[in-house]
Amino acid sequence: MEIWPHILRLLEKSGESAYPSECCGFVLGRRETSGTVRGLSVVAVDNAQAPDKRRCRFLMEAEDFLRAEQAAAAQGLELTAVFHSHPDHPAEPSEEDLAHALPFYHYLITAVAQGQAQETTCWRLASDRSGFVREPLTIVDKAPGNGEKSPAARPPRSAPAGHGKPEAS
Numbered sequence: 001m002e003i004w005p006h007i008l009r010l011l012e013k014s015g016e017s018a019y020p021s022e023c024c025g026f027v028l029g030r031r032e033t034s035g036t037v038r039g040l041s042v043v044a045v046d047n048a049q050a051p052d053k054r055r056c057r058f059l060m061e062a063e064d065f066l067r068a069e070q071a072a073a074a075q076g077l078e079l080t081a082v083f084h085s086h087p088d089h090p091a092e093p094s095e096e097d098l099a100h101a102l103p104f105y106h107y108l109i110t111a112v113a114q115g116q117a118q119e120t121t122c123w124r125l126a127s128d129r130s131g132f133v134r135e136p137l138t139i140v141d142k143a144p145g146n147g148e149k150s151p152a153a154r155p156p157r158s159a160p161a162g163h164g165k166p167e168a169s
């Protein structure tokens with residue numbers, strides 16, 4: 001997956017401001033015909049997990065996915081990745097992350113140590129769902145030459161707590 005430096009910075013800031021809780025949200029972007037997935041826009045989502053669980057879990061409602069899909073469509077983009085942070089844990093998917101992962105999406109994890117963002121890693125679910133496969137996360141220095149602009153990050157309203165899939169770090 002390819003992202004611009006400011007997209008990486010948005011993910012890092014999201015993790016830092018949520019610390020010591022987990023942040024979560026979506027990266028909207030495009031799938032190139034070459035197969036490259038480009039992340040162009042960040043949609044932060046309020047972690048709907050109960051306060052005592054937010055340190056090691058995140059929860060996004062079906063509604064959050066729907067809103068992100070709608071935001072993507074409105075910008076001519078696709079929902080390409082799910083991101084979350086691991087406060088004081090390595091940027092590696094947990095068993096809970098695996099249990100709730102969906103095929104197709106990329107998963108970005110930012111480690112946040114003592115409130116400071118560290119490494120951000122990129123993963124996809126293996127086709128047999130046995131585990132995650134790490135994918136390269138390339139930070140591209142500048143926009144592609146066709147004048148493509150990066151849409152601004154626009155967090156949606158927070159969703160009410162309800163049923164959904166919890167994920168732990």
Ligand SMILES: [Zn+2]
Pocket residue numbers: 084085086093094097167168169
């Ligand atoms: Zn996790």
